[in-house]
Every structure is written in C-alpha cells, then in structure tokens.
Amino acid sequence: MKNLINRIKNSISLSTEAEKYIYSIAEEKSFSKGEILIQEGQTVNKTFFVIHGSLRSFCVDKEGKEHTLQFAIQDWWISDFIAMYNHEPASLTVECITDSTVIEFNAQMLAQIYLQFPEFEPFQRKTLERHVVSLHKRILNQLQLTALERYNVFIEQYPNIEQHVPNYHIASYLGITQQSLSRVRAEKAKK
Amino acid sequence: MKNLINRIKNSISLSTEAEKYIYSIAEEKSFSKGEILIQEGQTVNKTFFVIHGSLRSFCVDKEGKEHTLQFAIQDWWISDFIAMYNHEPASLTVECITDSTVIEFNAQMLAQIYLQFPEFEPFQRKTLERHVVSLHKRILNQLQLTALERYNVFIEQYPNIEQHVPNYHIASYLGITQQSLSRVRAEKAKK
C-alpha cells in the first residue's frame, strides 16, 4: 500500500483526510496463479493496483483464441477499462499470471474521490495521459514493426517479465502465434 | 467555437470567467487540404479541436511508409499527444486531408486552465477516459480481426469519411497496403 501512497505523493500533496479515504476504499488482497479477478460478462466495479506479481487482461475471440490487451506488474493499474469507463459488462478477463498482491479499489468509491478530494484530479489526469501515450506507442509499433522488432521492444519495456509469464501470452500480446514467437526467438538467439 | 462550448457545458457547468478564458487561449483557424499543422521533429505546443473538415496524424517509418494513427473529424481533438504529454519533439505529423476549420489551443495555456479553473478537470478526465477506451478497442480489433473485418468496423465508426479521405490513408490506418484494401473492398462489393 505504501507504494501507491508514495506514488501519489510524488505527484500531488495529499491531505491526511484524503489518505484516510484511500485506505477506506482500498483493500490489499493476494491472488494465486490462475485466479480470475474480473470475469468476462460481469459488471466491472473494481480496479487493481499491483503491489507485486503479474497479471494480464485479455479477450477471447469467436474462434476461442485469447488476445492479451495488457500485462500489469508492480505499480501498474489493471482492470477492464472499456467496461469500467463505459459502465457496461466486461468484454475482458483479468487473470493472475503469477501469485500476486494487489490493492483492490471499488470503482464507484474511487469515482467519488474526485468529488470529495479534487486534489486527486491532476494525479488521475496524468495517469490517464501516460496511459494514452503508451497506447499510442503500442498502436504505432503494431503498424510499423515486424514481429521480431515488436518482440524486442516488448522485452525492453517489460524486462524480466519473460521469465515469469508463458511465451504464448507474450505472443498473444504481440499479435502472433506461439509458434511464430518461438521461431522469432530462435532466429534472434542465433545472431 | 460554439460546438466546443456546448460540448463542455454538456459535461460541466461553465462560469462566465472560464468561458472567457477559453476564448482567450483559443483561436479559430482554417487550413486547406494538404497543409501541415504539426511537423515531425518540432516542439508541440498546440492541440486542435475540429469544427469541420478532416485531418489525420501519422508517422513515417524507416522505409518511408506512412502509418496513420488517428483521423479527426467534427468534434474530435487531434495533436501529437505522445509529444505533448511527454514534452518531447513530435514523432508524428498532423495533416489536413480536406479543407478544415479548427480551434487551435496553445498547449501550455491549456495546461494552465486546470489551475485557474479546476472545474475543467472532470471534463478533461472524461475526455481522456473515452480516448483510452477507443484506443483499447482499436488494439483489440487489430489483434483479433481480419483486414476485411477491420475495414467494416472502420466504416461503421467513421461513416461518410471514406468519401472524403483517400483509400490509401484508410489502408495505412488499418495496417494494410492500398492494394490489399482495394481487393478487400472488391471482395466485399461482390457479396
């Protein structure tokens, strides 16, 4: 929990009351590998801040294939933001990849925080701006890079993550098959 | 300009002073087809709200190919958000596709607005949330849909735009070549 408070304090000054409020709407929870934090189809009233471990959000297409939208490691937020911001049922599943500890926020209560403590607005605005930037970069990478190049960018962006998450999840994030990723990695290792 | 003011008023209540401030930092401008609003490499201190017409942002890869990140039509915002939010030189170019009228904002002055008129925060937060949602959807589409399906989603999302923007720009947004799009459209028309 300290992690998050410190991150916020780096960005804005936090009153004691506001800090108390955060503690009142947040709950530290642990999940083990394979557990589902958000299930496709359900109403999304939670968002998670990762203390340690790794999680991912993904959708399942009409052929049953999974496509990873996001990985989350320490200090990242994860949820089904499409569902949460649009107030619609989840189209994504959020799954625990390795044993993890997260801070779970009730989304409704979190939305209240801006009314009670407007000082959070700049913090959230900056978080959203960073999120937009990373999504723009991801789209540009997808448009202009080859599978190998995207893989290289990935392992640079998520160092060490490959040791913890299976390759077929990484493949599904990069938009290729597990087999193609295997070949790409073999090719890369040769050089 | 009225468009934008009304949009804001739909979302938040706007004091007379705040409305005056908006007018003071915004300038309505017209650009003709082909004009460049933001040039790759330059410092980005502008963001645009579209009154009418159409624009796009794109990057140029190492082989000289263009990749369209975003189209903007009436009531949309466009800029190089990567550069603007990260305070770095533009990696994108923003170009006028058809003769257009936009409201140009100075990015620094716009950033000030939140200090002087905190009531703007919720408006901007919602704008950013919608932006994140649309980017998430775009990434999911790119991961799971075929070229034809992506094209269908595109013309649903931007109705009428195909009449105004050349097909090779649409192709570069979808992540395929102009020729492939041509074949996809021929195939679609047959059925």
Add this chain to the structure above:
DNA sequence: CGCGACGTTGATTTGCCTCAACGATTGTGG
C-alpha cells in the same frame, strides 16, 4: 510414474506484400 503444461520444430497453406502495369479522374498550362 504418468499426466498435463509448455516450448519447439517440420510441412503445408494462406493472407498480405511487393512490384508492375494500366484505367479513370482531375487539374493545369499552352
């Protein structure tokens, strides 16, 4: 041990790219 999960490799297919040529349309200068 035997099973399931995961990664790799091979053979074949396929969707899209590349290169190239060719109409149709539009705009421009003589």
Add this chain to the structure above:
DNA sequence: CCACAATCGTTGAGGCAAATCAACGTCGCG
C-alpha cells in the same frame, strides 16, 4: 479547349512472413 501530367484506385503475378496442422521433447507435479 485540349494535351499532358499527376493523383488515385484497380488488377495481375509472384514471393514471403506468419498461420495452421501436427508431432515431439522436456519439465514439473500430483
């Protein structure tokens, strides 16, 4: 008003990167 070039979309031929289908090796675990 026409000749011409430029722009844009289409179509064909061939090639390539990645998908698909399938088999197999390895590792960890009940």
